[in-house]
Amino acid sequence: MIRFLAVVERDLRKFLRNPMVVLVSILMPILYLIILGNSFQGELKNLPLAVVRMDSGPYAEKIMERLRSIEAGPRTVALYYAADQGFAMEGLKKGLFKGVLIIPPDFSRDILHKKTAEAGIFLDNSEPIASNSVRNAVSAAFSGIGSEFAAVREERARPLLRDIEVYKKIDYDQTLIPGVVIMAIFLGAMTTGVFNTVMDKFLGTEESYLMTPITKTDIVMGLLASGLFITTILAFLVLFISSLILGIYLWQVLTWQTVFAIFLVIVLSTLCLQGLLFVMLSRADHPRIVGVFGGFLNVILFFPSGAIYPVESFPWWLKAFSTVNPETYSVHAMRAIFSKGEGLGAVKGDLAFLAVFAFIMVAAATLAYKRRL
Amino acid sequence: MNAVETIELTKTFGEVRALDRVSFAVKEGELFGLLGPNGAGKTTLIRILTTLIPPTSGEARVMGINVVERQAGVREKIGVVAQALTTDLDLTAFENMDIYGRFYSIPKKERRERISYLLGMVGLKERSKDLVATYSGGMRRRLEVARALVHRPAFLILDEPTIGLDPQSRLVVWDMLRKLRQDYNLTILLTTLYMEEAEALCERVAIIDYGKIVALDTVEGLKNGIPEKDTVEIRFKEGVNKEDIVREVGALPFVCLAAWEDEGLRIYTDKGPASIPILLERFKKIGAEVTEVFLKELTLEDVFIRHTGRPIREEEAKKVSFFIGAGIPRRFGR
């Protein structure tokens, strides 16, 4: 224990002696936030849309036909048919659907009687790009309905699409926050832990402690522990500062429960990434290798994580990759906790995946480390 | 018990045979030197003895413990100063020592006392709270030695402890090592590429070249083991009787050979500088007036040349190994 703590203390002291590192580690993810927030406006695909159709009339059928052709053609949405509204809304909250379209029982009759027909759409506005796309697709399906069949053109007879956003209004930039936090976690994990073993090897300092009785576990666990400590603090700072920039006052929004949930996500995500980097890089002999490889891995893990584009619009192979990508679960969990204000219960699955992944990686890191010059 | 014992120790890096069937022993309490030029295999040998790399074949024991089978046991017993400077630049001297002490699980109170004593011993007490980055090379080297002693090892191993130091700092390190040995009966094994260092400091010296130990003995023993002797060269005023002089000198018991060369008389002697007054007295008696006397004592350099067929080129050695001596491309070794 005394040795393990010595490794931790050595690492922390060295970190603190380089204040620039601290500053950069906080600034960079925030810059990402600003740049990313302004740079992505692409077309999305396969956004899951639940349809609760309670009307069997011709107009409802017509709308469904159009939605099906959107599903088959530009593939903006993927349709799911839900029998009851409660089930569909539950799915929306869990993130299974990006939107829920509700066609009430008297929809066709109202149009026929030239009354205002109202359908409802519920959107997951924690991901504004996705929910906008869903809204546009649905609007396209609704356009013209009512004028075609109605003999007399009557403005009021047009079906109204009432769109209800499920969560309190959030800006697109704000929904990037989980992505920015995961970015901070990655940078933290990359510049601590394995980076420091490679640096010690490179500078030759490694030689002096490999000839002491210190064990492999002391070294690996010590470095992971100090890296975890540093990264957790950095991630919280980044979360705090970037929210502040976007006008969110976390102390008004978060409860102790959600803070605890975020803490768990950050800790587990850090361990996943640190462990992963350790397994892949502990035998590198030049810090530049860590830099190059880390930069690459950052992109590879970040973009398929759903931090920017919803996972649903990826091609199948990327989707498959994102299901084993720990960042997917971190982003999903943080978004649920942070944007949607859900408690621990809603992110059980994510936490379980992260915990298992972290455990495997940390164990593998110890095995991969070679206690030899 | 021997502090070090190796049997046919061999280490190859690909094609390079860094150590070639090395068998030798260091006795307990001894100050033992490994003398060899760059690339001779000194660091490789030290790294095997300190459990950092495994030998390709052969066996080594340190303090009676096998370095391959019981690495942890060896590590507890030895203090090591590596060839490269390995203290952390962004920690203070105290922090460096304290963390090192904890790697050996030394309890806090004992650690504090020990560190303050050792820093005092190497003259760094006043600077103990400064970052090592602000130290000169010599200060850093002394810190490395102090750090290696923090757990009171019975056996201290130093790989080129004075490399990169000016002559004065070198003397400081020498004095320190001598004192350590006297006060604590420490066994010391050091490597060096400086003849004077081996000669001034070590009781026994092994000369290592191309991975092989080519000679091993006390400094005296090594010198006696080769036919060359100390030489005294004497120049005279013009017009002396050369034959008389040679005859006179040749009769002296400590003179092995006397011969005229272009400049003066060259005398090979086994009495070294002590022969000079006797010689001068003789010349005075026979009325030969002496103008200049040169003494060239036999050094380890001569021994080295005798065994390896070439001198150690010190100037080059210094430059090269300070920077890359310990940083051989590791990739090949793994």
Ligand SMILES: Nc1ncnc2c1ncn2[C@@H]1O[C@H](COP(=O)(O)OP(=O)(O)OP(=O)(O)O)[C@@H](O)[C@H]1O
């Ligand atoms: N890891 C390695 N990979 C490849 N070759 C190596 C390795 N370590 C040492 N060597 C080679 O083994 C030989 C002995 O090297 P070593 O470092 O032991 O020499 P040395 O006597 O310590 O020299 P110096 O005085 O320059 O420090 C050299 O030829 C060197 O190139």
Ligand SMILES: [Mg+2]
């Ligand atoms: Mg060397």
